[in-house]
Amino acid sequence: MKTILFPARAARGAAAIAFSALLAACASGPKDNISLIPAQTAEQTSKDGLFTQPVKWERSKPGCKGECPKLELDSLVFPGVPRLTELIDHALATMTEVAGNTAPPYSTIAGYEEYFWKTAAPRDSTLLSARTRYRNRHITLVELNSWLYKTGAAHGMSATQFLNWDNDRQRVLGLNDVLAGGGRPAFESALRRVHEQWLRAHPDAQLDPEGFRRVWPFQPSENFGLTDGGVAVKYDSYQIAPYSSGQPELLIPYEQLRGVLRPEYLPG
Structure with a gap:
């Protein structure tokens, strides 16, 4: 295969x-x-x-x-x-x-x-x-x-x-247009935290946490979208999970991105 x-x-x-x-x-x-x-x-x-x-x-x-x-x-x-x-x-x-x-x-x-x-x-x-x-x-x-x-x-x-x-x-x-100066490391840290939450709810990851992390490690991504509830980050199949998981979408709430995004890209 x-x-x-x-x-x-x-x-x-x-x-x-x-x-x-x-x-x-x-x-x-x-x-x-x-x-x-x-x-x-x-x-x-x-x-x-x-x-x-x-x-x-x-x-x-x-x-x-x-x-x-x-x-x-x-x-x-x-x-x-x-x-x-x-x-x-x-x-x-x-x-x-x-x-x-x-x-x-x-x-x-x-x-x-x-x-x-x-x-x-x-x-x-x-x-x-x-x-x-x-x-x-x-x-x-x-x-x-x-x-x-x-x-x-x-x-x-x-x-x-x-x-x-x-x-x-x-x-x-x-991504560089919406991030505050020096905000990329903080953005990736916020994305990693949301990924950890996603893992805790993923059935396959719960069965074998260490094995899942080894085969499907976290990856940063610039495939982002500005939504009403936060910054969505989308992954293709096989990027951070097996094909059966579809295309995972992680959402970083805006409250976790204050000081990370430029002010105009945060809720008023």
């Missing part, structure tokens, strides 16, 4: 590195000292946030008969913010599986679709999706998801990336 699964994990790692580099290129500077974080869920605050339109389709390989590769998209466009629409399209494309750690030969979903039809085996399947998790006048948190199944694999592989969009400055917020 490992010969099938872990090369895919390495490919997703390359995609995550490329995605992180893309976010760094879009990073913004500090804001005025007011609270910008969303106070409610996306559904509650949608009237105050960016206007979105759905884009959804499902396709099989053209001209194929019988069992055919499938590609599905369930995403969003932001008609008033073409830069964000293009970024989401590019980011989803980079979250698709490619062999090895080389850059993919495409940069858009349309490019991936062309590549996929040329290379996919009969039962290969890809699902790409994007949704707004939280949004207000200042910030839009987009959750990007990919699910890929390769013919002959035991199961599909999923990945998630958060994209924190600054509506005012038209830029992506990286």
